[in-house]
Amino acid sequence: MRLAAAIPSKQNSLAFKMIKKDVLIVGAGLAGLSAARAIENKKTYLMAEKENRPGGLASTVKKGGFSFDYSGHLLHLRWPKTSKLILNALGGNCARIKRDARVFAHKSWTPYPFQANLSGMPDEVKAECVSGFLKAYNSGFVPGAGPEVFSRWTRRVFGGGISRHFMLPYNAKLWQYPLERLTTEWCAPFVPMPKPEEVVKGAYGGRNEGIGYNTVFHYPRSGGIGALANALAQNSEGLRLGLEVESINLKKGVANIRYFGPVSFRRLINTMPLDEFVAMAEDAPVSVRRAAAALRHNTVYVLNLGVKGLKSDMHWGYFPGAEFPFYRAGIATNFSKALAPRGCASVYIEISTSGEALDLASAETAVIKGLKACGLIRTSGQVVEKIWLKIPCAYVIFNRERAKALPVIFDWLKTRKVQSIGRYGAWKYSFMEESVKEGLEAGERLNAGW
Numbered sequence: 001m002r003l004a005a006a007i008p009s010k011q012n013s014l015a016f017k018m019i020k021k022d023v024l025i026v027g028a029g030l031a032g033l034s035a036a037r038a039i040e041n042k043k044t045y046l047m048a049e050k051e052n053r054p055g056g057l058a059s060t061v062k063k064g065g066f067s068f069d070y071s072g073h074l075l076h077l078r079w080p081k082t083s084k085l086i087l088n089a090l091g092g093n094c095a096r097i098k099r100d101a102r103v104f105a106h107k108s109w110t111p112y113p114f115q116a117n118l119s120g121m122p123d124e125v126k127a128e129c130v131s132g133f134l135k136a137y138n139s140g141f142v143p144g145a146g147p148e149v150f151s152r153w154t155r156r157v158f159g160g161g162i163s164r165h166f167m168l169p170y171n172a173k174l175w176q177y178p179l180e181r182l183t184t185e186w187c188a189p190f191v192p193m194p195k196p197e198e199v200v201k202g203a204y205g206g207r208n209e210g211i212g213y214n215t216v217f218h219y220p221r222s223g224g225i226g227a228l229a230n231a232l233a234q235n236s237e238g239l240r241l242g243l244e245v246e247s248i249n250l251k252k253g254v255a256n257i258r259y260f261g262p263v264s265f266r267r268l269i270n271t272m273p274l275d276e277f278v279a280m281a282e283d284a285p286v287s288v289r290r291a292a293a294a295l296r297h298n299t300v301y302v303l304n305l306g307v308k309g310l311k312s313d314m315h316w317g318y319f320p321g322a323e324f325p326f327y328r329a330g331i332a333t334n335f336s337k338a339l340a341p342r343g344c345a346s347v348y349i350e351i352s353t354s355g356e357a358l359d360l361a362s363a364e365t366a367v368i369k370g371l372k373a374c375g376l377i378r379t380s381g382q383v384v385e386k387i388w389l390k391i392p393c394a395y396v397i398f399n400r401e402r403a404k405a406l407p408v409i410f411d412w413l414k415t416r417k418v419q420s421i422g423r424y425g426a427w428k429y430s431f432m433e434e435s436v437k438e439g440l441e442a443g444e445r446l447n448a449g450w
């Protein structure tokens with residue numbers, strides 16, 4: 001991987017000779033890196049990455065002996081080809097781990113998923129949740145074929161109790177978008193749906209294990225999740241770090257790269273956020289610009305803490321309660337001890353906003369109070385290191401506007417032979433393996449002459 005030499009200003013960029021490549025890849029996150037691997041040796045390409053490291057969201061930063069990810073980034077492997085690629089890239093540097101996730105509600109912990117493990121909840125909450133679920137189920141439970149609004153869907157599928165005590169408050173905190181307008185296309189793989197007997201058993205009998213998409217996950221033994229991106233970036237001939245694509249003309253096949261100059265390309269693979277990509281495309285028609293301007297996302301602030309004397313085996317916990325500013329907190333050293341000096345834990349706390357700036361100082365105070373309230377720490381003196389990481393575009397919002405906008409944008413991109421892939425290029429709720437898969441497929445399509 002190469003860091004581009006800091007050179008001329010934008011004004012001088014036209015003085016640069018036009019660089020010609022078969023393919024321009026915008027962004028070296030997992031989607032871009034995987035696309036590059038697929039086309040390596042078949043075509044010339046330039047992969048422009050604006051940061052000084054590859055990996056995008058799947059990166060790891062180091063501070064004071066700790067390694068911190070952009071919140072928990074765990075590998076949920078489900079497809080043979082991509083699993084093999086990821087595990088091979090990591091070599092032996094990968095552990096397979098059984099999930100220990102929990103929910104903190106009504107001042108106590110209960111195992112995740114809440115709807116299938118109500119055992120830790122007070123009796124009256126259990127009763128409300130179980131009876132509400134069974135009522136919903138018996139009145140003709142259908143998970144739903146097409147999208148509907150989340151607030152109605154959750155009551156219809158899980159009933160009033162589970163919705164009131166977990167689904168509604170947790171998702172309101174996570175999405176920072178009205179749940180009466182959030183639509184449900186993302187729910188199927190991510191929201192576990194237990195059977196009635198599992199709900200009853202989870203409340204009054206034993207624990208339900210193995211429910212949900214992430215019951216077992218993989219994670220690098222050392223180096224954090226950034227170890228995967230670094231491995232995929234090895235020998236990537238066309239990767240250039242520190243290069244930001246700032247405008248593009250898809251009809252002409254020319255991109256302007258900040259302080260670097262124009263690059264001409266025959267095909268383009270985009271992995272940067274779709275709304276920003278369209279906004280910088282000079283030849284985008286008004287209808288496409290309007291569609292892109294209608295897309296919405298939230299912003300997540302991750303407070304990473306180095307903590308000494310933390311005693312919990314949990315991997316991560318969900319916090320539906322309004323008394324906690326964060327929706328999720330996790331202990332990264334419980335999936336890799338190498339992330340912190342001996343005797344210390346690496347902890348991540350996720351706070352979502354609808355885009356407004358977070359007051360970091362008061363958020364920190366509220367986080368410490370929350371960590372004490374749930375028993376993860378006893379005193380603020382245990383915190384020995386901290387770093388805030390911001391994810392400006394974190395969860396894309398699913399709403400009616402998105403459903404209308406995407407076909408308009410993708411129909412136009414198809415006419416320009418652009419593949420826009422990955423979590424933000426495709427504007428969806430997806431996970432790392434999916435970005436790897438889409439990258440490989442995009443590269444293979446180009447190899448096949450697309």
Ligand SMILES: Cc1cc2nc3c(=O)[nH]c(=O)nc-3n(C[C@H](O)[C@H](O)[C@H](O)COP(=O)(O)OP(=O)(O)OC[C@H]3O[C@@H](n4cnc5c(N)ncnc54)[C@H](O)[C@@H]3O)c2cc1C
Pocket residue numbers: 026027028029030031032048049050051054055056057058070071072073074075076243244245246271272273300350391393394395421422423424425430431432433435
């Ligand atoms: C809070 C949170 C937690 C998550 N946890 C998990 C998890 O546990 N497991 C999991 O599998 N997935 C998780 N994900 C999802 C995962 O992060 C993504 O699916 C995956 O990393 C996306 O990779 P990508 O390459 O598609 O996009 P990105 O990682 O966003 O890569 C895009 C790249 O484009 C670059 N770029 C942007 N603009 C420009 C420009 N103009 N010029 C040049 N470069 C540019 C960016 O710097 C970035 O490197 C999580 C996501 C979030 C937000």
